[in-house]
Amino acid sequence: xxxxxxxxxxxxxxxxxxxxxxxxxxxxxxxxxxxxxxxxxxxxxxxxxxxxxxxxxxxxxxxxxxxxxxxxxxxxxxxxxxxxxxxxxxxxxxxxxxxxxxxxxxxxxxxxxxxxxxxxxxxxxxxxxxxxxxxxxxxxxxxxxxxxxxxxxxxxxxxxxxxxxxxxxxxxxxxxxxxxxxxxxxxxxxxxxxxxxxxxxxxxxxxxxxxxxxxxxxxxxxxxxxxxxxxxxxxxxxxxxxxxxxxxxxxxxxxxxxxxxx
Numbered sequence: 001x002x003x004x005x006x007x008x009x010x011x012x013x014x015x016x017x018x019x020x021x022x023x024x025x026x027x028x029x030x031x032x033x034x035x036x037x038x039x040x041x042x043x044x045x046x047x048x049x050x051x052x053x054x055x056x057x058x059x060x061x062x063x064x065x066x067x068x069x070x071x072x073x074x075x076x077x078x079x080x081x082x083x084x085x086x087x088x089x090x091x092x093x094x095x096x097x098x099x100x101x102x103x104x105x106x107x108x109x110x111x112x113x114x115x116x117x118x119x120x121x122x123x124x125x126x127x128x129x130x131x132x133x134x135x136x137x138x139x140x141x142x143x144x145x146x147x148x149x150x151x152x153x154x155x156x157x158x159x160x161x162x163x164x165x166x167x168x169x170x171x172x173x174x175x176x177x178x179x180x181x182x183x184x185x186x187x188x189x190x191x192x193x194x195x196x197x198x199x200x201x202x203x204x205x206x207x208x209x210x211x212x213x214x215x216x217x218x219x220x221x222x223x224x225x226x227x228x229x230x231x232x233x234x235x236x237x238x239x240x241x242x243x244x245x246x247x248x249x250x251x252x253x254x255x256x257x258x259x260x261x262x
Contacts, residue, residue: 010040012081015106021047021054023094023102029198032108033138033166039112042083043092049078052104055095056082060197063091063107066100087112089197109164109199128160130201133226139167139174139214145223157230161204163212169198172214172224176202183211183227186220207232 015021016031045054053076055068062068074095075082084090087110094104111130133139134151142148165174173196175188182190194215195202204210213225 012042012044014044021045023099023104027103028106029168032106037084037108037110039084039087039110042081045075045080047078049076053095054080055093057091057093063093063105066093066097068093068095084110107197107199109201128162130162130164131155132164139165139172141219142223147223148226152226152228157204157228159204159207159230159233163202165195165200167198169196172216172219174200175213175215177211177213183213183225186213186217188215204230
């Protein structure tokens with residue numbers, strides 16, 4: 001359920017829709033991955049405040065292990081509205097450990113869009129883009145082994161862009177590996193980085209080829225791997241217009257025009 005907030009673009013999402021905030025394995029992973037949360041949106045948690053709460057934790061580790069020892073915030077009214085004020089990951093669990101282990105936990109990824117960018121400076125840099133890997137397919141074993149290769153080839157990636165990986169963290173993960181050999185052989189022994197939250201943002205910080213695989217070798221061999229070519233930023237202002245040979249000739253002839261006398 002999505003409710004329109006007071007602001008023209010902000011939304012209020014009722015967590016779990018009709019289910020509300022309760023212990024139910026897999027409910028909130030499936031609920032969150034179908035939505036796109038932006039800064040200014042709010043989450044509405046509805047539950048029995050006599051037996052439950054909403055505990056906001058700061059890291060994926062606390063989220064994964066249902067550790068509520070050092071919460072960022074605790075809500076317990078039974079009808080809590082939490083506004084998402086910053087981009088990035090936001091983690092919510094129940095402080096009731098057994099409830100959390102049973103599935104009462106939520107992670108959302110929040111993006112910030114500048115619909116009206118400020119006036120550009122003289123040196124114009126392109127705006128970064130967010131690419132949801134696989135689009136509706138997301139990050140899971142594809143029906144065709146070359147699916148992610150085709151997906152990547154259809155796009156242009158630049159330094160500063162982001163890859164958003166959505167997947168079931170109980171089934172898969174995302175490993176960044178260093179070279180073509182590791183990519184082709186699904187070698188997971190020396191990854192550059194490991195992501196396993198189920199909603200991972202990977203910023204492309206360097207030009208060149210970047211390689212991503214899953215640590216589940218059978219899934220990798222079935223095509224769950226991605227290679228992207230990242231282009232450098234185009235720096236500087238607008239390029240000068242390239243003159244055609246005819247334009248060059250005209251410009252040369254104009255240089256012989258007599259100059260007016262004052």
